[in-house]
Amino acid sequence: MSSVATSEPIITRGKATTVRAQLQNALPQIVLAPSFLITIIFVYGFIAWTAYLSFTNSKTFPSYALTGPRAYQRLWRWTFESDPPSSWYTSITNMAIFGFLYVGICLALGLFLAILLDQKIRGEGLLRPIFLYPMALSFIVTGVAWKWFLDPGLGLEQTLHQWGWTSFHFDWIKNKDFVIYTVVIAGVWQASGFVMAMFLAGLRGIDSEIMKAAQIDGATTLQLYRRIVIPMLRPVFLSAFIVLAHMAIKSYDLVVALTSGGPGGSAWLPSNFMYEYTFKRNEMAVGSASAIIMLMTISAIIVPYLYSELREKAR
Amino acid sequence: MRRFLTSTAVIALAFAGGTAVARADDAKEVQMLHWWTSGGEAAALNVLKEDLSKEGFAWKDVPVAGGGGDAAMTALKAMVAAGNYPTASQMLGYTVLDYAQAGVMGDLTETATKEGWDKSVPAALQKFSVYDGKWVAAPVNVHSVNWLWINKAVMDKIGGTEPKTFDELIALLDKAKAAGVIPLALGGQNWQEATMFDSIVLSTGGPEFYKKAFNDLDEESLKSDTMKTSFDNLAKIIKYVDPNFSGRDWNLATAMVIKGDALVQVMGDWAKGEFVAAKKTPDTDFLCYRFPGTNGSVIYNSDMFGMFDVPDDRKAAQVALATATLSKSFQSAFNVVKGSVPARTDVPDTDFDACGKKGIADLKAANEGGTLFGSLAQGYGAPPAVANAYKDVVSKFVHGQITTSDEAVAQLVQAIDDAR
Numbered sequence: 001m002s003s004v005a006t007s008e009p010i011i012t013r014g015k016a017t018t019v020r021a022q023l024q025n026a027l028p029q030i031v032l033a034p035s036f037l038i039t040i041i042f043v044y045g046f047i048a049w050t051a052y053l054s055f056t057n058s059k060t061f062p063s064y065a066l067t068g069p070r071a072y073q074r075l076w077r078w079t080f081e082s083d084p085p086s087s088w089y090t091s092i093t094n095m096a097i098f099g100f101l102y103v104g105i106c107l108a109l110g111l112f113l114a115i116l117l118d119q120k121i122r123g124e125g126l127l128r129p130i131f132l133y134p135m136a137l138s139f140i141v142t143g144v145a146w147k148w149f150l151d152p153g154l155g156l157e158q159t160l161h162q163w164g165w166t167s168f169h170f171d172w173i174k175n176k177d178f179v180i181y182t183v184v185i186a187g188v189w190q191a192s193g194f195v196m197a198m199f200l201a202g203l204r205g206i207d208s209e210i211m212k213a214a215q216i217d218g219a220t221t222l223q224l225y226r227r228i229v230i231p232m233l234r235p236v237f238l239s240a241f242i243v244l245a246h247m248a249i250k251s252y253d254l255v256v257a258l259t260s261g262g263p264g265g266s267a268w269l270p271s272n273f274m275y276e277y278t279f280k281r282n283e284m285a286v287g288s289a290s291a292i293i294m295l296m297t298i299s300a301i302i303v304p305y306l307y308s309e310l311r312e313k314a315r
Numbered sequence: 316m317r318r319f320l321t322s323t324a325v326i327a328l329a330f331a332g333g334t335a336v337a338r339a340d341d342a343k344e345v346q347m348l349h350w351w352t353s354g355g356e357a358a359a360l361n362v363l364k365e366d367l368s369k370e371g372f373a374w375k376d377v378p379v380a381g382g383g384g385d386a387a388m389t390a391l392k393a394m395v396a397a398g399n400y401p402t403a404s405q406m407l408g409y410t411v412l413d414y415a416q417a418g419v420m421g422d423l424t425e426t427a428t429k430e431g432w433d434k435s436v437p438a439a440l441q442k443f444s445v446y447d448g449k450w451v452a453a454p455v456n457v458h459s460v461n462w463l464w465i466n467k468a469v470m471d472k473i474g475g476t477e478p479k480t481f482d483e484l485i486a487l488l489d490k491a492k493a494a495g496v497i498p499l500a501l502g503g504q505n506w507q508e509a510t511m512f513d514s515i516v517l518s519t520g521g522p523e524f525y526k527k528a529f530n531d532l533d534e535e536s537l538k539s540d541t542m543k544t545s546f547d548n549l550a551k552i553i554k555y556v557d558p559n560f561s562g563r564d565w566n567l568a569t570a571m572v573i574k575g576d577a578l579v580q581v582m583g584d585w586a587k588g589e590f591v592a593a594k595k596t597p598d599t600d601f602l603c604y605r606f607p608g609t610n611g612s613v614i615y616n617s618d619m620f621g622m623f624d625v626p627d628d629r630k631a632a633q634v635a636l637a638t639a640t641l642s643k644s645f646q647s648a649f650n651v652v653k654g655s656v657p658a659r660t661d662v663p664d665t666d667f668d669a670c671g672k673k674g675i676a677d678l679k680a681a682n683e684g685g686t687l688f689g690s691l692a693q694g695y696g697a698p699p700a701v702a703n704a705y706k707d708v709v710s711k712f713v714h715g716q717i718t719t720s721d722e723a724v725a726q727l728v729q730a731i732d733d734a735r
Contacts, residue, residue, distance in 0.1 A: 264714030
């Protein structure tokens with residue numbers, strides 16, 4: 001190791017200093033070792049454990065006798081062969097709807113707000129935290145607040161009725177077909193300010209010389225953004241996408257706080273499914289299998305990203 | 316660096332010291348995990364707290380909110396997996412047996428023999444509190460599920476009478492609707508919907524059918540036309556719910572009846588605890604009827620205090636808790652407040668109100684007549700995997716994901732088969 005090499009010249013100065021110097025050089029490794037070990041056990045160890053459990057028939061408590069891919073077969077059947085849709089099918093279609101809209105709208109809205117804020121307007125210092133602030137709330141708080149706001153008997157609909165607009169009707173949160181979109185609304189509300197901050201930082205990092213040069217060449221503002229600014233923001237897009245995508249896949253608390261699963265379980269996401277089956281229905285094997293499928297979904301997004309990032313650095 | 320090491324050592328010592336102190340307290344403390352957080356329930360639990368404090372045991376609540384107890388069960392599982400057993404936990408039916416099978420429950424047989432629990436606790440309850448010949452849980456009460464709770468003022472206003480059949484119930488709901496009252500108060504959570512459906516199945520198919528379908532899980536009965544009719548009846552009754560019912564807690568639905576916003580709630584007798592907590596009296600403020608067509612049968616569930624295998628120094632507190640739980644005085648005092656009836660059959664009904672007296676008599680009759688059935692919705696009919704599969708199907712039917720009774724029956728058979 002490098003520590004040995006660097007400590008060599010010090011040896012001549014006597015033993016006490018050598019030990020201290022070696023200790024000093026090894027300090028980063030010593031300090032890192034426990035957290036490294038903890039990560040290995042509690043992240044990768046438990047991933048392996050979950051994968052193992054998914055091939056057993058664990059019910060309330062883990063059992064270690066392998067019984068083959070029965071849990072996966074059940075998930076497969078629930079995905080492709082059940083009619084009306086099973087909870088698992090509902091969960092993964094909801095995931096697709098929620099993931100697509102949440103990431104898409106957050107990116108679009110975040111970029112739009114960032115561009116507006118970047119116009120050197122007055123009071124930017126005040127506006128920025130206002131948009132960013134929802135991010136400081138936990139999903140539980142966001143969920144409960146929006147639950148009250150969207151409840152037809154309590155929130156928006158009721159208020160507008162009291163103001164005299166009695167034909168107003170907005171009951172998505174109680175409607176099995178639309179409840180997932182209320183989750184999107186609350187999620188977007190919370191995260192788009194954060195995405196805006198990321199884009200704003202990106203915009204500020206763009207060399208103003210390039211912009212000026214383009215303007216001198218006669219580019220309109222629209223062209224400027226479409227051809228120069230947005231393409232230059234590519235790394236920010238990627239980072240924002242990764243952050244949003246994993247937030248979408250792991251979001252559990254938002255659904256629970258906002259809809260408690262929705263009418264007849266119609267707002268479930270795969271994370272809700274996993275939790276329900278593992279801890280409430282005592283079907284730990286099925287829960288583990290669904291967790292592994294979620295992990296593979298995340299890997300399918302993260303791994304190509306890491307690959308492309310690392311390849312670019314190596315170049 | 317040296318300062319870092321010293322401070323780490325200090326923190327570690329502080330932790331060690333803190334744990335030591337905590338353990339010393341444990342022996343005199345009853346740690347109790349439960350989900351009795353609504354007004355009536357919390358009041359009922361206070362009775363036990365006071366009984367124990369008289370004997371010098373402190374009470375440490377581990378309350379986890381949520382009517383059905385799902386959140387509490389998850390917390391319990393985490394505690395048990397970590398080897399950090401509470402003294403006792405509120406538990407339902409098959410959960411007790413699951414934990415007993417996993418070998419984490421204590422043994423209270425000695426206390427049970429001394430106190431004569433074998434003779435006084437109904438056999439149906441012993442099925443869940445005795446495992447492998449050992450007492451592992453102390454039943455606190457017997458709830459029955461097949462009740463109607465009616466606001467009397469509303470009932471008088473619309474000129475209704477006690478419905479004796481399902482059709483009369485529908486006629487009564489129609490009257491309420493015509494009078495501009497919400498006919499049926501329901502919380503759109505799957506356990507509430509399934510709890511109501513339990514009564515509908517018993518009413519539609521009769522006692523034999525309920526037992527075969529929901530206790531024995533007989534496939535022929537689950538597939539039968541009677542089950543289809545039950546779903547049709549559920550579809551009929553669900554039309555009388557207000558549009559905003561989805562996700563509502565059960566005690567909020569009860570509050571609607573208490574306030575007179577709604578006429579009736581179909582709910583277990585824990586709803587009576589809410590009426591009592593709101594200072595309402597049976598027969599003058601509210602009425603309790605058996606769900607039409609289910610007279611003479613009782614669908615029960617029972618709250619049990621599962622007793623964990625705690626170290627010897629905490630055992631005395633556990634035995635004190637168990638003894639206090641099954642003492643006649645506590646059983647009477649607690650159940651008067653909670654709305655349920657005592658888990659032992661030899662408790663006098665003198666302190667109970669009209670509904671309580673009726674409940675005790677019904678339980679006795681059902682116990683002797685063999686019409687005491689475990690509620691599937693409440694985890695006393697079948698293990699949790701099956702019970703939850705059942706709740707799923709009922710909930711999907713109520714919320715329109717499943718649209719016909721044929722489809723519902725096919726789904727029910729499939730779901731139960733999957734979960735077995």
